Amino acid sequence: MKDYEFVRKQDKQVYAAIMGEEVRESEGIELIPSENYVSKAVREANSSILTNKYAEGYPGKRYYGGQKYTDVVETLAIERSKKLFGAKYSNVQTLGGANANIAMYFALLNPGDTVLGMDLSHGGHLTHGHPVTYLTKIFNFVRYKMKDPDTGEIDYDAMRKVAIASKPKIVLAGFSAYPRELNYAKFVSIAREVGAYAVMDIAHIAGLIAGKAAKNPFDYGFDVMTTTTHKTLRGPRGGMILTRESEEIAKKIDKMVFPGLQGGPHMNNIAAKAVAFGEALKPSFRTYAKQVIKNAQAMAKVFNDRNIRLLTGGTDNHLVLADVFTSLGIAGKEAEMLLDNVGITLNKNAIADDKRGPMDPSGIRFGSPAITTRKFGVKECTRVAELMVDSLEKRAEPKVQKKIREEIRTMCKKFPIPQSFV
Ligand code: DSN
Numbered sequence: 001m002k003d004y005e006f007v008r009k010q011d012k013q014v015y016a017a018i019m020g021e022e023v024r025e026s027e028g029i030e031l032i033p034s035e036n037y038v039s040k041a042v043r044e045a046n047s048s049i050l051t052n053k054y055a056e057g058y059p060g061k062r063y064y065g066g067q068k069y070t071d072v073v074e075t076l077a078i079e080r081s082k083k084l085f086g087a088k089y090s091n092v093q094t095l096g097g098a099n100a101n102i103a104m105y106f107a108l109l110n111p112g113d114t115v116l117g118m119d120l121s122h123g124g125h126l127t128h129g130h131p132v133t134y135l136t137k138i139f140n141f142v143r144y145k146m147k148d149p150d151t152g153e154i155d156y157d158a159m160r161k162v163a164i165a166s167k168p169k170i171v172l173a174g175f176s177a178y179p180r181e182l183n184y185a186k187f188v189s190i191a192r193e194v195g196a197y198a199v200m201d202i203a204h205i206a207g208l209i210a211g212k213a214a215k216n217p218f219d220y221g222f223d224v225m226t227t228t229t230h231k232t233l234r235g236p237r238g239g240m241i242l243t244r245e246s247e248e249i250a251k252k253i254d255k256m257v258f259p260g261l262q263g264g265p266h267m268n269n270i271a272a273k274a275v276a277f278g279e280a281l282k283p284s285f286r287t288y289a290k291q292v293i294k295n296a297q298a299m300a301k302v303f304n305d306r307n308i309r310l311l312t313g314g315t316d317n318h319l320v321l322a323d324v325f326t327s328l329g330i331a332g333k334e335a336e337m338l339l340d341n342v343g344i345t346l347n348k349n350a351i352a353d354d355k356r357g358p359m360d361p362s363g364i365r366f367g368s369p370a371i372t373t374r375k376f377g378v379k380e381c382t383r384v385a386e387l388m389v390d391s392l393e394k395r396a397e398p399k400v401q402k403k404i405r406e407e408i409r410t411m412c413k414k415f416p417i418p419q420s421f422v
Contacts, residue, residue, distance in 0.1 A: 366388075
């Protein structure tokens with residue numbers, strides 16, 4: 001039976017959209033740093049019959065009968081994730097990264113409590129306290145920043161002063177647009193000094209941590225880590241909350257996820273998480289994680305060599321943030337569109353203290369997780385970055401753009417999306 005055979009016969013409109021996405025993903029270069037390609041095994045588990053089952057509760061403690069197999073898959077996901085991250089407890093039921101952060105806040109805080117998190121234009125995430133979120137009506141968010149956006153070092157002295165003055169209950173590390181590794185020991189020491197929990201949102205770099213290519217915040221004493229499962233970790237769309245060792249914290253988190261905030265867990269998705277975590281435990285995943293960083297650094301080098309300003313000067317992880325407005329006079333939105341036209345997908349992004357608005361920022365954000373899954377190495381990533389800069393610099397030359405589009409199509413054909421990683 002061919003893939004999507006039943007959808008094809010039954011619903012032509014949905015089938016056409018799925019097929020369109022298949023072509024888009026295989027003929028273009030995916031550089032959005034929060035995206036990746038999952039294995040066929042993950043997709044099969046995700047579309048499995050387990051979607052039919054209600055399983056409120058946790059393994060061995062469900063509200064409804066018929067849980068023989070749901071308990072198997074959830075226990076596998078829990079045990080594998082604990083092993084991957086060195087955690088004593090894991091909750092694999094959160095539906096996404098935002099949900100994981102919301103559950104973590106509600107588990108650890110009372111209304112009115114303070115969270116010290118990364119300034120959003122310096123790389124933090126919406127759920128770290130952006131005024132558009134409902135969270136800011138309930139909790140008080142205060143900020144730390146980079147000392148210098150050209151080196152990326154966090155201003156730990158200022159951060160400590162804010163912590164002492166505002167007495168946060170959570171010191172939150174983590175980001176969605178920050179290319180450097182943090183000084184985890186400093187975070188933990190500030191959290192301990194003010195009696196706060198040290199929490200890290202590892203969504204972007206979870207795969208790098210699991211693949212031992214980046215430091216593990218738990219090794220420095222962080223109490224809790226929240227994450228998505230679909231970015232560098234290369235699992236299905238979803239979230240997870242890991243607790244290093246406190247049973248008291250883990251119990252609060254479990255109770256908050258269910259029944260506090262969610263209903264029946266998506267057991268098909270949890271089965272797919274278990275499969276992905278099984279893949280991440282294999283030695284080949286460590287090779288992948290290291291290559292992700294090498295590839296991002298190769299792309300950053302091209303931008304540096306061509307004198308395009310990079311926030312923090314380069315990257316230690318999977319993503320690069322370029323100030324294309326200052327260097328090339330192109331707004332991030334226009335750069336995103338120009339590159340989309342040649343078959344490269346990335347996103348516009350605010351840069352630190354961006355003078356332009358958030359909907360029309362100065363920067364672009366791109367990264368290597370998806371193309372590394374596709375087996376691009378340093379040579380190919382260097383070429384992709386050269387083509388990006390060429391395309392932006394020669395934006396008024398349609399013939400050049402056409403040639404770049406053709407070269408990208410040829411590269412994509414040479415590196416088909418793999419079905420299996422083990
Ligand atoms: N949308 C994700 C990202 O691209 O970083 C974060 O939620």
